[in-house]
Amino acid sequence: MILAWKEISRNKVRYFLISTIMVAILFLVFFITALSNGLGYADSAAMSNLKADYVVLNKEANGVLIKSGFSNKDIQEIEKKVEGDVSSLNVSISTLDRERKGSVDVVYFTVNKETYGNPLIIEGKDIEELLDGEVIADESLKKFGYSLNEKVKDSRTGKEMKIAGFTKDHVYSHMPVIFADLSMGFQSMYSDTDIYNAVLVKGADFTIAGYDVQTVQDTVDSMPGYAETQGSFIVMKTFLIIISVFVSSVFFYIITIQKVHQLGILKALGATTVDISKTILFQVSALTLVGIVVSAFAFYGIVQVMPEEMPIAFSANRMVWTGILFLVLNMIGAMLSVWKVTKIDPLDAMGRVE
Template identity: 35%
Template sequence: MFLALREIKHAKIRYLLIGLIMVLISFLVLFVSGLAKGLSSDNASSIQRMNANYIVLDKESDLRLNRSQLSEKKLRDIASYADRNQVTPLTIQMTTVKKEGSSPKLDSTVFAVDPTSFLAPSAVEGKPLQQAQINEAVGDLSLKEDGFQIGDRITEETSGRVVTLIGFTKDQSYSHSPVLHLSLKTWKAMHTGKQDSQHIYNAAALNVNKNEAEQIENHVQGTEVISKGEVLKSIPGYKEEQGSLLMMIIFLFVIAAFVLSVFFYVITLQKVNQFGVLKAIGAKSGYLSRTVVYQVLSLTMVSLIISIILTFTVANLLPAGMPFLLSIPLITGCSILFLTVSVIGSLISLYQVIKIDAVEAIGRAA
């Protein structure tokens, strides 16, 4: 470590330029990762935060929530293979809503759930869905940015039903639109006008173990039990969006590995004579190799700290409507991966250090 730091101090400009490139690459990796996480949350946070581990769909739905249709009879059949408290219906509809007395319309997704079930979201403002009466709803907090307030009367454009907003939830969006949670009674009244009528649901949410899920799939004809991860992938555009961003992140890591490899390989070639002299006076190849690794790790860690600070600064300057999300696990994972890539990128330099012949290097210097 002593030799590594002394050399960095001696060649400040050279290592400053390398560090600057590493800061830019690591910043870009963190920024794109935060953007991917933010878009993922904006597209499907309502599913990600759902207190269910399996979803039951119609077998012919092609794993798409909006295409699935489950009758109340099928829902009772599903519930017969699990505790009733572990099974609850779910209905989803893409729609537009409008605040009473206001002309602009807003794209939204309606989630109809049982207010007493594990799918009912908690409220960060106002009343939760558990306290809702018929024709009342809770909406995502992002609705406040569009001028919605607690107590507003909202018209659901498809049915023309007017509901009262009684509370706000957090991180509840679907397909890049805010989610409006309604009770099943309100949903039925919107579409049939009769609260006790038969109804078709899109899915059944389960809080069961794997064996119970398999039992339901095997015994309830015409159904398919899938995990939340599979539901996320089936959301239109979700897999393609995340796949594109993931490919960009992978290429950035590959570019980082190549850049670091070339820089440290060239620097090592320039120092062949010095390494030869050090070997001649007794320095071991292992010691010299560790010097190179210490230099790589030191530069990488400093660059990561600067890029993390820079990323958080830029994130605070982004407009509120831009989907961007940074979390400690995401930063930790990217940092560990970047350190790993940096060490891998230095392996060519380590090989060059090990094969240096002291006599030949000194002779070349003379």
């Protein structure tokens, strides 16, 4: 180990350069991970946090919630066939209007307040406690200057309502979600009759003839654009990691080739391939760890000074796993150098071979 450490400290520039490459690439990996998290969150958090185990959609929707449509009659039919708590769900996009303060796009999640269950409330009333004309809004609405017990007006229907409670982590397509009871009537915002997108069910797995039943996660994955966005990010992350591992593996391989004569001497003196390989693996893991720690701190610092509108979601858990993956891949890449070490002949130390 002392050999590994001394070599790094006596060749600072060389190892500083490779560390810098690792830091830069890892920073980008962390950034893209956080961006994909953040965009995923802004797209679908409200959908992921639906208080349900299963979602019933019609066959024509092909799993896409907003393409599905049920009438009141359909809802009654489904409710008869399903055990457990059932709530219909209507998703409608609209705009809130306030005098002189501009408008805000929002998404109404119209549910049955008696059976939907309680999303996490950070301020004000639970859904069950809502009176007529009261709604629950996502806390992101506060950024637009709205506060608890404030009266707001829907610009499309002209209906007035009062924000009776705030929930969190309920955004959909970058818009704050407003939970409204069926009594608000938003289920008929875009038609003459009541239309529902889905039926939410809490309970065990089941099937109903003529309908699609899927999990909440499946519903999120089949949101239009969601899989495509996340897929592109995964491709970017994968390639960044592959490039980085490749760069560092090649770097250590070239360093090893440069040291063939010196490693030959060590072997002639009796050092084993295992001894020398340990030195290389120590160097790779030490530099990788430094790279991970420095880039993690750099990323954390950048997140603190970034504008709040950036869809960045910082997940320590994901960063740790990314770091571990990176470390493991670098160790595997270091096997290229280890393989070279096994090929070194101690006879090289003699300076000439007859």
